[in-house]
Amino acid sequence: MENLRLLFAAPPLAVQLLLDGILIGAIFALAAYGMALVWGVMGIINVAQGEFVMLGGYAAYYLYRAGIHPLLGIPVAAVALFILGWALYRAVVFRIVDKDLFISILATYGLSILLQQLANVFFGANVRTAESGFGTFYLLGGAVTISQIKVVAFAAAILVGAFLLFFLRRSRLGQAIRATAQNARAARVMGVDTDRVYAMTFAINAAICGASGALVAMTWIVHPYLGLPYTVRSFMIVIIAGLGNVGGVLAAALGLGVAENFAGFILGAEYQTAFIFVLLVVILVWRRFWLARQRRYLA
Amino acid sequence: MKATAARQLIVPAIAVAFVLSAPFLAPAFRTQMALLWVMIVFALTWDLLGGQMGYNSFGNVLFFGVGMYTCVVIQRDAHLGYYGGLFLGMAAGAALAVALAAVLGSGILGLRGHYFAIGTLGLGIAAGELASGWGFVGGGGGMVPPLFPGAVGGRETFFYFMCLALALITLPVMRWLYSGRFGLAVNAIRDDEDKAEAMGLRTTQFKTTAWCISAFFLGLTGGVVGNLIGFIDPREVAFAGSTYGVWMVLMAILGGKGTLWGPVIGAVIFHVTQELFWRYLLGWQRVALGLLIVFIVVFFPVGILGWARERWPERFGHGVDETPSQGPA
Numbered sequence: 001m002e003n004l005r006l007l008f009a010a011p012p013l014a015v016q017l018l019l020d021g022i023l024i025g026a027i028f029a030l031a032a033y034g035m036a037l038v039w040g041v042m043g044i045i046n047v048a049q050g051e052f053v054m055l056g057g058y059a060a061y062y063l064y065r066a067g068i069h070p071l072l073g074i075p076v077a078a079v080a081l082f083i084l085g086w087a088l089y090r091a092v093v094f095r096i097v098d099k100d101l102f103i104s105i106l107a108t109y110g111l112s113i114l115l116q117q118l119a120n121v122f123f124g125a126n127v128r129t130a131e132s133g134f135g136t137f138y139l140l141g142g143a144v145t146i147s148q149i150k151v152v153a154f155a156a157a158i159l160v161g162a163f164l165l166f167f168l169r170r171s172r173l174g175q176a177i178r179a180t181a182q183n184a185r186a187a188r189v190m191g192v193d194t195d196r197v198y199a200m201t202f203a204i205n206a207a208i209c210g211a212s213g214a215l216v217a218m219t220w221i222v223h224p225y226l227g228l229p230y231t232v233r234s235f236m237i238v239i240i241a242g243l244g245n246v247g248g249v250l251a252a253a254l255g256l257g258v259a260e261n262f263a264g265f266i267l268g269a270e271y272q273t274a275f276i277f278v279l280l281v282v283i284l285v286w287r288r289f290w291l292a293r294q295r296r297y298l299a
Numbered sequence: 300m301k302a303t304a305a306r307q308l309i310v311p312a313i314a315v316a317f318v319l320s321a322p323f324l325a326p327a328f329r330t331q332m333a334l335l336w337v338m339i340v341f342a343l344t345w346d347l348l349g350g351q352m353g354y355n356s357f358g359n360v361l362f363f364g365v366g367m368y369t370c371v372v373i374q375r376d377a378h379l380g381y382y383g384g385l386f387l388g389m390a391a392g393a394a395l396a397v398a399l400a401a402v403l404g405s406g407i408l409g410l411r412g413h414y415f416a417i418g419t420l421g422l423g424i425a426a427g428e429l430a431s432g433w434g435f436v437g438g439g440g441g442m443v444p445p446l447f448p449g450a451v452g453g454r455e456t457f458f459y460f461m462c463l464a465l466a467l468i469t470l471p472v473m474r475w476l477y478s479g480r481f482g483l484a485v486n487a488i489r490d491d492e493d494k495a496e497a498m499g500l501r502t503t504q505f506k507t508t509a510w511c512i513s514a515f516f517l518g519l520t521g522g523v524v525g526n527l528i529g530f531i532d533p534r535e536v537a538f539a540g541s542t543y544g545v546w547m548v549l550m551a552i553l554g555g556k557g558t559l560w561g562p563v564i565g566a567v568i569f570h571v572t573q574e575l576f577w578r579y580l581l582g583w584q585r586v587a588l589g590l591l592i593v594f595i596v597v598f599f600p601v602g603i604l605g606w607a608r609e610r611w612p613e614r615f616g617h618g619v620d621e622t623p624s625q626g627p628a
Binding site for chain 1: 355357406407409410412413414416417418420421422424425428429431432438439541545548549552582583585586588589590591592593596597598600
């Protein structure tokens with residue numbers, strides 16, 4: 001609670017937390033949008049979402065070690081994860097598309113443990129970061145410091161998201177994906193190869209996560225056990241915003257970023273992860289009571 | 300007649316003798332064998348919700364961890380001697396776990412399907428994170444239970460029998476629960492919760508009771524396992540969502556969800572496999588486990604007993620009517 005008082009005593013601190021939260025929120029939005037895409041189109045809740053983010057981060061990190069600037073690592077990470085996502089669909093995920101949701105949660109949870117442990121074996125448990133070599137902005141006479149890479153990452157996240165939206169609206173494949181989401185059977189009747197659409201959707205989701213993972217590696221850190229918090233964040237954002245609501249996803253993600261930063265500051269950094277998971281439970285329970293009340297209005 | 304009765308007694312007698320003498324026959328494996336009984340309790344308590352009631356929980360490990368921490372805290376602070384502290388701690392751990400299940404149940408058990416699954420997943424991990432930040436219970440460094448007073452090696456034997464007793468109590472209790480009104484009600488909730496409620500069943504009461512029963516046994520087990528392992532880590536031992544938490548689900552599915560013996564069979568097979576992984580794939584055992592999860596869930600979701608039931612329906616009491624139906628039904 002001491003930190004709370006500090007917050008009121010020094011308003012620039014609040015501005016700092018707010019800006020940091022908004023800047024990280026855009027990265028959350030990317031992963032969450034991918035999750036909404038897979039959930040909406042394939043009816044699968046992908047628990048391995050966070051592991052895709054983590055692997056994207058490692059791709060960017062190793063490119064950085066090889067002397068390539070991390071910003072160039074974003075498309076490479078996306079392509080690498082696209083291939084991985086496609087391979088995973090062909091190997092495992094296509095078998096669970098028509099099964100019930102619990103099977104898909106459990107199977108993707110297994111995938112998540114598998115990828116996490118593989119990363120642990122191959123990359124080691126150390127915390128890594130890809131230095132981008134950007135400077136720092138000083139605002140409000142130096143009271144608020146924003147590292148430029150966060151701003152760059154924010155812009156890149158928005159850019160990737162916008163490109164994705166454009167792709168889904170305009171391209172032939174994007175239209176097929178949206179048609180499959182609306183009614184898979186009708187799409188099949190109309191000649192859409194839904195199996196291919198599912199494969200592409202899953203691969204595109206992995207690619208988005210890879211891009212956001214590269215941004216995470218630049219702005220923060222990567223380690224093999226990073227995944228589950230990102231999955232849970234994505235899940236929260238999606239259930240708050242609803243499927244297929246892009247503005248909602250962005251708003252919820254920015255809000256979550258801000259809330260998390262404030263919570264981390266007020267409660268102490270050791271409770272920041274706990275805050276995410278407690279918030280998940282609170283949101284789910286609150287949503288349930290809210291829905292029950294809605295139903296009573298209708299009756 | 301007499302001969303068959305005698306033969307029917309021989310197999311259980313051998314089994315009992317084997318189980319009782321196992322810690323003395325293979326003293327090097329006492330901890331692993333004790334954990335085998337723990338795994339059976341895990342699978343049985345998970346199946347009460349997941350298999351029989353259709354509520355697939357990833358967070359039952361919460362009650363296990365709460366029981367473990369409560370037990371060790373009481374052993375540390377109550378100064379009642381070793382056994383006094385242990386048994387009071389186990390009782391308090393179970394009581395706290397049940398209370399927690401009752402309180403959380405009203406909110407969490409209202410969630411359906413995948414929301415329940417993800418919500419309970421969050422619950423288990425949140426508990427681990429909270430425990431690792433709380434200095435009173437040792438924070439991220441964990442806790443160490445008090446030293447066992449007996450001879451060297453006596454600890455493993457003692458806790459082997461504790462775990463055995465827990466498993467041997469849990470199984471008949473589950474059997475008794477499933478054979479009566481409670482079992483029918485819980486199965487009705489699994490099959491169609493709204494219909495069950497419309498028929499006048501107090502579904503919330505039954506769901507919360509089921510969770511409390513599950514929590515009771517897990518709380519007791521937690522206290523025992525904390526002392527058996529001899530070290531409590533918040534994320535890796537007590538609230539180990541990515542090991543024990545998933546294994547519970549996996550063992551029940553492997554053996555056959557919604558059957559009494561399925562989880563037991565699944566637990567035995569899974570535990571043996573898992574120990575073999577540790578022995579022969581050191582460093583890769585977690586990778587192998589992840590692979591195993593995917594494999595079981597994707598290729599074998601019906602489980603061993605589920606498969607056997609499809610294969611030999613008569614043996615499970617399902618009559619198969621071979622006569623073609625006469626005219627429109």
